[in-house]
Amino acid sequence: MTQRTCLVVDDSLVVRKAARRIIEGFGFAVREAKDGQEALDACRAQLPDGVLLDWNMPVMDGITFLRAARAEFGPDHPRIVLCTTEAEIARIIEALSAGAQEYVMKPFDADIIRDKFTQVGLLEEVA
Amino acid sequence: MTPDSFNFLAGLVKVRSGIVLTADKGYMLETRLGTMLRREGIAGLDALALRLRAPRSEALAAEMVEALTTNESSFFRDGKPFEHLKKLLPKLAAARPPGQAIRIWSAACSSGQEAYSIAITAVGLGAALAGRRVEIVGTDLSQEMLQRAREGVYTQFEVQRGLPVQMLVKHFRQEGTRWQVAPELRAMVCWQAFNLLDDPRGLGRFDVVFCRNVLIYFDAPTKSRVLAALASLVAADGVVYLGGAETVLGLTDRLVPTPGERGVYEAARPAARTG
């Protein structure tokens, strides 16, 4: 089996490092981007299996990246999981209708990321 | 705490709830009973044991037992049972006479996630249940947990464990950083105090029983008794779901594993029973 890949998109270095540690712990090869534009470039260079995506970032925000990625790469790949302090139900619905598969409200921990990655099919259910 | 006090307290917990506290659980009494001791103005565990030996200590004993329960739960815990339920419910709906509700019991329901996961599963089946009413009964020993379950209010952390975000958006109302289960779902569940050591026949018969992650706290004779009681009130074509670390093996022959499934048990046919 080839190693799964994940792109972590967040303007905070601390959050990227924390997310990287968790996701590498699940066996993924992880790349990082600090805004939507970098993320788009990274996807064009090589499409990851999953994207963990912050909402509020400079240059290009998460929702703009999400719409661009869906237009360019289609509805199913990569799996995109929002990961943001935006916790209003209206925001969640907005992200889902823009094509996000899952949504994490910060703060997060390894259990939440594992659950969400499992729900979107990036991880197998533990028997 | 003297060994005598420990034995007395542990004995009381066992008689009242079935929960076994082994001698290495002294620390657990210390940590979990601290709040209660302060509230009641009781100096320590030896003093508590003294108070509980005296007459009219019923309420205090109940409070102690509640404080010693482990209430961890999550939505769609372990996943598989709910996938199984999703396939089972339409069959049960087709097999029941018209007008008869499907009854599901979440025994040891804790803060309610299990019962609400059942409700979400049933609602999600929609037309596949052909309008069949589903009635869910959630019971627990802990009044505090029942109160939480009844309110159906969960933290942001709790709603992110096991619950797909689509279901969160569909079945919950947001109140600040908390999320409350929608009224339609809450109306499907009735909550009731029930001790698994008591005779459950008053609860009626059930098509499906969830009894998960509670037998682990009991000794073998207690497990056997509870399992036999569950077997006696589950429908012949229904099932009992147990937790991942629980089994009927060596405990009862009145329930048998459903072939090819994990954690799913059905009532043994009388002929297949050996003893």
Ligand SMILES: C[S@@+](CC[C@H](N)C(=O)[O-])C[C@H]1O[C@@H](n2cnc3c(N)ncnc32)[C@H](O)[C@@H]1O
């Ligand atoms: C770990 S929770 C399990 C919750 C849920 N069934 C699940 O699997 O997520 C165990 C629950 O069993 C309850 N409990 C313990 N002893 C009990 C008894 N004798 N009768 C009824 N409930 C009991 C506790 O109060 C606690 O809420």
